[in-house]
Structures are given as C-alpha cells and as structure tokens.
Amino acid sequence: MPVTLTTKRCFALVDCNNFYASCERLFRPDLKQKPLVVLSNNDGCIIARCALAKQLSIPMGAPFHQMKALLKQHQVAVFSSNYALYGDLSNRVMQTLEQLAPKVEIYSIDEAFLELSGLDFCQNLTDFGQQVRSTIYQQLGLPVCVGIAPSKTLAKLANYAAKKYPQFEGVLDLTEPHKRLHILARTPVQEVWGVGRKLAERLQAMNIDTALQLARACPQQIRKKFSVVLARTVNELNGIACLTLDEVQEPKQQIISSRSFGQRVKAKAEMQQAITLYISRAAEKLRAQHSLARQLSVFIRSSRFEQKSRFFGDQASLELESPSNDSRVLQQAAMQLLDRIWRDGPAYAKAGVVLSDLCAVQGLQNSLFTPPPSERSQRLMATIDQLNQKHRGSVFIARQGRDGNWQMQQQFLSPAYTTRWDQLPEVC
Amino acid sequence: MAATPLFASEQRPEWLGAPTTDAGRALPMFLNTVAAGFPSPAQDYLESSLDLHELLIKHPTATFFVRARGDSMRGAAIFDGDILLVDRALQAQHQDIVIASVNGDMTVKRLLLKPEPMLQAANPKYPSIRLDDSLDFEVFGVVSSVIHQLKR
Numbered sequence: 283m284p285v286t287l288t289t290k291r292c293f294a295l296v297d298c299n300n301f302y303a304s305c306e307r308l309f310r311p312d313l314k315q316k317p318l319v320v321l322s323n324n325d326g327c328i329i330a331r332c333a334l335a336k337q338l339s340i341p342m343g344a345p346f347h348q349m350k351a352l353l354k355q356h357q358v359a360v361f362s363s364n365y366a367l368y369g370d371l372s373n374r375v376m377q378t379l380e381q382l383a384p385k386v387e388i389y390s391i392d393e394a395f396l397e398l399s400g401l402d403f404c405q406n407l408t409d410f411g412q413q414v415r416s417t418i419y420q421q422l423g424l425p426v427c428v429g430i431a432p433s434k435t436l437a438k439l440a441n442y443a444a445k446k447y448p449q450f451e452g453v454l455d456l457t458e459p460h461k462r463l464h465i466l467a468r469t470p471v472q473e474v475w476g477v478g479r480k481l482a483e484r485l486q487a488m489n490i491d492t493a494l495q496l497a498r499a500c501p502q503q504i505r506k507k508f509s510v511v512l513a514r515t516v517n518e519l520n521g522i523a524c525l526t527l528d529e530v531q532e533p534k535q536q537i538i539s540s541r542s543f544g545q546r547v548k549a550k551a552e553m554q555q556a557i558t559l560y561i562s563r564a565a566e567k568l569r570a571q572h573s574l575a576r577q578l579s580v581f582i583r584s585s586r587f588e589q590k591s592r593f594f595g596d597q598a599s600l601e602l603e604s605p606s607n608d609s610r611v612l613q614q615a616a617m618q619l620l621d622r623i624w625r626d627g628p629a630y631a632k633a634g635v636v637l638s639d640l641c642a643v644q645g646l647q648n649s650l651f652t653p654p655p656s657e658r659s660q661r662l663m664a665t666i667d668q669l670n671q672k673h674r675g676s677v678f679i680a681r682q683g684r685d686g687n688w689q690m691q692q693q694f695l696s697p698a699y700t701t702r703w704d705q706l707p708e709v710c
Numbered sequence: 711m712a713a714t715p716l717f718a719s720e721q722r723p724e725w726l727g728a729p730t731t732d733a734g735r736a737l738p739m740f741l742n743t744v745a746a747g748f749p750s751p752a753q754d755y756l757e758s759s760l761d762l763h764e765l766l767i768k769h770p771t772a773t774f775f776v777r778a779r780g781d782s783m784r785g786a787a788i789f790d791g792d793i794l795l796v797d798r799a800l801q802a803q804h805q806d807i808v809i810a811s812v813n814g815d816m817t818v819k820r821l822l823l824k825p826e827p828m829l830q831a832a833n834p835k836y837p838s839i840r841l842d843d844s845l846d847f848e849v850f851g852v853v854s855s856v857i858h859q860l861k862r
Binding site for chain 1 (some may be wrong): 759761763764766769770771772775776777778779780782792794798799809811812814815816817818846848850
C-alpha cells in the first residue's frame with residue numbers, strides 16, 4: 283500500500299492567564315495568595331481580575347467607585363493599569379514564543395498563535411504545549427494556557443477548555459476528532475471565536491446552543507442566513523483550516539502593525555521609514571474603527587534563526603497625554619520611542635508598532651476630563667484616509683508639535699519595574 | 711534625525727531594498743583616514759564596538775534588573791544601591807546567589823542545598839534562613855552579575 287504523507291495544518295493558541303493581574307503579581311510575592319484587580323484608565327472600571335478575585339464574584343467591567351466597599355471588605359489589592367509593565371512583559375512572552383516556534387502571530391497583548399504544522403511527526407503535541415507553559419512560567423513567572431488544534435478557531439476553543447477544566451493542566455490538544463466532539467458538545471456557542479452575544483442569540487433561536495451544533499450546521503445555509511465569515515467558522519470547527527497565520531482581523535482592543543523585512547535593515551533612516559509606514563497603517567485602522575489610542579509601543583528585533591549574529595530585540599512604550607488617532611501625533615511619539623531603543627549594528631529582521639488602550643471617539647467626547655480630539659484634526663485625517671484609499675501613499679505630512687499637559691488619574695499605579703532605572707524592584 | 715515622509719510610498723518601500731544610507735551608524739573602531747591610492751591596512755579588520763549586554767546578558771527575555779538594599783550581602787561584594795542582573799532561565803544550584811521570596815518578601819541571599827536547604831547572608835550580622843516547610847519560599851531567579859557604580 284502506498285504511503286501518503288500529508289502535512290495536516292496545526293495551530294496553537296497561547297494565552298496568558300489573567301495577564302494584567304499576573305503581571306502585577308510578578309514582583310509582589312506578598313500578593314501571591316491575595317485577590318487582586320486592575321482598573322482601567324482614570325481608575326474607572328475593573329478590567330482584570332486574578333482567579334481569587336473572580337471567586338469573590340467581582341464583576342468584570344464594574345465601575346470602581348461602586349465596588350470600593352466590596353473590595354475593601356475582602357482586602358482586594360487594587361492597581362491602576364500599568365501599560366509600561368504589561369507591554370514589556372508581553373514583548374518578553376512573544377519573544378520567548380519565537381524561540382520555541384518558528385512562526386508566531388502576535389494576536390493581542392497576551393495571546394499568540396503558533397503554527398505547528400508538521401511538528402506532530404517529531405513530538406507529542408501535548409508535551410510541546412507543556413514545554414511552552416513551563417518555559418514561560420519559569421522565565422517570566424506568568425501562567426499561560428495552550429490550545430492545540432487543526433484550525434485557529436478550534437485552537438481558540440481548545441484554549442478556552444484548557445483554562446476551564448483543570449484536569450488538562452493548562453494544555454489541550456484537540457487534533458484527534460473524538461476529543462473534539464467531547465469538548466464541542468460541552469461548549470456554549472457564544473464561546474466560539476467570532477460568535478458574539480447577538481449572534482449567539484440568533485443561533486439559539488435556531489436551536490444551535492453548543493459549538494457542536496454549530497459545527498454540524500450546513501455551511502451553505504449558515505452562509506445564506508448569516509455570513510461568509512460564520513460559514514467559515516463552521517468549517518474551522520470541523521477541523522478545516524480556513525484561516526492562516528496573520529490573516530485574521532485585529533481585535534478591537536489593540537492594533538498591531540508589524541512585518542518581517544524582506545531584507546535585513548541596518549540603517550536607522552530605513553527603520554524610521556518602516557516604523558512611519560506601520561504607524562500610518564495602524565492609525566488608519568484605528569480611525570476606520572472610530573477609536574483613539576492612548577498607549578503606543580514600538581518594537582524592533584533581529585532574527586532568532588541566524589547563527590552569525592547575536593539576537594537583539596527591544597521595545598518601548600509611552601502613554602500619550604491624551605488619546606489620539608492623529609497620524610502626526612502617533613508618528614512623532616513613535617520616533618521618540620525608536621530613538622530610545624535603536625542600536626547600531628544588528629541586522630534587524632522585524633519591527634512593528636502596537637496601539638493599545640483604545641477608546642471610542644464617541645465616548646470620549648462626553649468625558650469630563652479628557653480633551654476630545656479637535657474637529658480639524660479629525661477632518662484632516664478623514665481627508666487623508668480618503669485620498670490614500672484612492673492612491674495609496676499619496677499624502678505626506680510633516681511632523682507637528684503637540685500641546686496639552688493633562689495627566690490622568692492613576693492612584694494605584696505600580697512601579698515601572700522593568701522599564702525605568704529609578705523604579706527597579708528592591709531586595710534586601 | 712532625518713525628516714521622513716509620513717506616508718512612505720507603498721510602491722517604493724526603500725527599507726525593503728539594500729541599505730542606501732549609513733547615516734547615524736556608530737563609528738567603527740578602526741576608522742582611519744585613507745591615503746589616496748593606498749587602502750587602509752586595517753580595513754579588513756573592522757569589528758563592531760563592544761556591547762555590555764552581550765557580555766552580561768545571556769538570556770535577554772528572561773533577565774530582570776533589581777536593586778540591592780542593605781548590607782546583608784557585603785561579603786559577596788553586593789552593596790547598598792547595586793543593580794543585580796537576575797537570570798530566570800538559569801536553574802538555581804548550590805552556592806548560587808539568588809533572589810527569592812520568603813513569606814512574601816523579596817530577598818537576595820546565597821542558596822545552599824547541602825547539608826540542608828538554606829538561604830545564607832554574606833554578613834555575619836545576619837542569621838541564615840533554614841528552608842523548611844513552614845516557610846513560603848520560591849526562587850525568583852539566579853543573580854548572574856552585579857553592577858556596582860563607583861560614581862553615580
């Protein structure tokens with residue numbers, strides 16, 4: 283009988299557990315057994331909870347001022363969001379993953395997809411997942427869960443199950459179909475990647491309550507009644523990979539523009555140009571979804587897989603004085619960050635920018651403390667976007683100054699342990 | 711810093727091609743003036759400048775910096791205000807100087823595994839800490855270098 287070797291697609295989703303809360307705990311061993319929450323900007327709402335805080339049924343997104351009594355009663359440690367710390371640790375997680383797998387797609391600040399196609403020929407996939415988990419825990423002190431499956435949608439689902447059911451010890455390999463049935467049958471349909479609450483309600487009206495029922499729905503019918511995207515989800519749930527690495531839409535909370543260079547970059551002027559291009563792309567996406575960003579990161583790195591030279595990579599983040607989607611403001615800030623991390627010598631293989639801590643343009647205009655972006659700036663950017671849609675790259679703007687000196691409220695901000703010399707953790 | 715156009719042309723991304731400019735690069739060690747008609751004999755020996763990161767940090771993503779306080783490790787040449795490089799990729803071994811958390815406090819001490827597990831100060835003023843089950847103990851990382859600045 284002839285032997286046919288077909289390489290099945292295989293993806294892993296690595297997701298940090300309660301990422302912000304875990305970051306806050308890293309240099310605070312005194313909080314190891316204590317509940318902890320992280321607040322959004324201006325200490326508005328609860329945006330992250332450690333496992334212990336979840337057990338206290340402190341709701342996600344709850345306004346801080348309403349929760350004060352409960353938090354105090356249970357002696358919950360409260361932190362303002364420290365994006366300098368989260369950004370640095372996120373960058374370390376991603377770089378560690380790049381050492382473990384050749385293809386990595388940074389999906390969000392705390393999630394990455396790995397492509398593992400072909401790996402099952404040489405290694406047990408669950409063992410690989412455990413290796414990822416233990417490496418990140420030892421080197422960075424951050425717990426992660428790993429979901430492995432033949433499609434990205436299933437990898438997401440495997441990750442969800444790995445987090446939910448402790449018996450998997452943080453790693454679940456769903457490459458075998460019979461295991462998949464078991465998990466899909468127990469997963470509510472709204473937990474499927476890309477199925478929001480509204481979509482779930484419509485599906486439930488059609489008696490599709492679980493991921494398994496969605497997987498068994500007829501893709502053509504789904505396509506007709508819903509969308510191509512959901513029909514693709516049905517295929518993905520059946521183990522047919524429709525999405526490849528890098529292809530999915532960016533999540534709304536964060537916009538990343540990053541790319542590996544065709545040829546290594548060695549001159550700073552070229553890097554500035556690349557970063558400027560990424561900024562303009564990211565800012566366009568930001569405006570397309572009517573958001574503003576407060577946090578901006580820039581990262582540069584040489585290749586991991588080149589024997590000749592030593593690896594070098596670094597990243598820097600800053601917080602804008604007020605949220606913006608103005609390309610000029612973002613570009614200027616990005617150049618400052620690049621100045622901070624740039625080093626002559628390395629042959630750079632990859633660079634990128636991350637816009638995070640996003641908020642809606644609409645919501646901000648009603649806010650008391652944050653100046654809304656000027657209408658002129660909004661109009662100018664809209665015009666640029668229009669022109670660039672017709673003729674990509676046809677509009678150039680010179681850099682421009684920035685005003686405003688508004689500081690936001692961060693009453694419970696932890697030190698920038700990993701990014702400021704004057705804020706290093708102290709030991710006796 | 712050279713002014714760069716904001717919207718670099720998609721059709722002509724210069725950074726994809728060969729480097730076109732060397733602006734801003736650090737001076738190499740053997741840069742010589744060149745006599746016309748005769749190439750510099752050092753030209754074939756160009757090297758990049760020395761990099762402390764390369765010397766001190768073997769695992770960049772797993773290395774954290776912490777600041778030492780107090781005099782409990784003066785016998786190991788760690789003084790108040792020194793910066794310690796902590797490599798979490800290293801497995802702690804007998805006699806290593808480690809950062810550890812003991813009952814919620816971060817401390818720097820010498821780790822002894824023999825004859826019994828112990829954290830030992832490098833100063834007779836401080837008692838050693840026996841690592842028995844009553845303590846909540848965890849190694850944060852192994853100290854790989856100490857930076858002691860003479861002029862701050």
